[in-house]
Amino acid sequence: MSSPDIAGILDSSKELDRLRKEQEEVLIEINKMHKKLISCPEVVEKAGDSSLSKLKMLYIQAKELSESEVSISSQLLGQLDALMPSGTQGQHRRRIGSEQKKKRVKADSEVPRLSPSRRSHLESLASLKGEQVAARITQENSGKDEWFVVKVIHFDKETREFEVLDEDPGEDEESTVQRKYKLPMSHIIPFPKRSDLSNIPDFPSGRHVLAVYPETTALYKATVYQTRKRKIDDYVVQFEDDEEDGSLPKRLVPFHRVVALPDGCRQ
Known part of the structure; x- marks a missing residue:
């Protein structure tokens, strides 16, 4: 392992740390704007107010920083892979297959339900449309419950069911076609929001x-x-x-x- 290689990895790591610190500062400003608009929504109606424009610019900045982080992270992974001896690392895995000797999580009992009686809570669930969430899905071939990342397509307030899309069926599946599922609320866990x-x-x-x-x-x-x-x-x-x-x-x-x-x- 040569010194230039190490120096390149250290430079990428420093840049990644800088981007994350800057992201944290931007997210703090976004949260401040959110609180301001929630507490005084009428402020945007005042002549000359630029709250919405500032919020838009903050979101654009957050998006650019996030994209830069992905780019530097990919660069860093490439630098590390280049230094690792061939054959010692596992191949790229979209999902863990049986050849990796890993079992997916079994869920033998229900996930605690999400207070369906509260209208405000149902509204928040409906707002998950387009978001990625963790979903418990029963596999047809094995009958086992496994957890995947899926995208919410729709939430039905009447049936309290989610319609979700498995965007990455995985290399270990018989078909590469994206599949849709209808799941009860107890099978869905929202991911934390990076913006809050x-x-x-x-x-x-x-x-x-x-x-x-x-x-x-x-x-x-x-x-x-x-x-x-x-x-x-x-x-x-x-x-x-x-x-x-x-x-x-x-x-x-x-x-x-x-x-x-x-x-x-x-x-």
């Missing part, structure tokens, strides 16, 4: 969670390895049944891809 850090849960070290496995669209039971320092920091977790060379590797998972472990989930 005040409502981001902070799971301590040792807590069992449900997390998206890196480079996949599947969620598995994991244990938080260490406490985060900042709200926007990734989680360091260890996935069950993810053993390599006799130990469980520590893997980074973005904070917005980690949720509380539902009751009844086990390996």
Whole structure:
């Protein structure tokens, strides 16, 4: 491993850290604007008020920073892959297959229901349209319940069912066609919103969670390895049944891809 290679990785890491700090500052400003508009919605009707324009610019800035973060992260992954000995790492996995000796989370009991009697709560569920969520789906071939990342297409307030789209059927599926499902509220867990850090849960070290496995669209039971320092920091977790060379590797998972472990989930 040469010094230039190490220097390049360090430079990318520093740039990634700078982008995240800047993102955190922008998100704080966005939240301030949200609170202002909620408390005084009439302010936008005043002549000369630029609140909405400022909010739009903040969102544009947040989007650009997010895209830059993705670009630098991809660059950093490429630099690391180039330094790793060939054959020691697993291939790109959209989902974990049986060849990886990983079992998807089984959910033998219902996830606690989401207060369907409250109209405001139903409205918030309806607002998930177009958002990605964690969904518990029963597999037709095995009858087992597994957790995937899906996109909400529609929420029916009468039946209290979600219609969702599995955008990535995975290489281990018989068909590559995107599939739609209708699921009850108890089978859906919204992901934390990156734009609202005040409502981001902070799971301590040792807590069992449900997390998206890196480079996949599947969620598995994991244990938080260490406490985060900042709200926007990734989680360091260890996935069950993810053993390599006799130990469980520590893997980074973005904070917005980690949720509380539902009751009844086990390996």
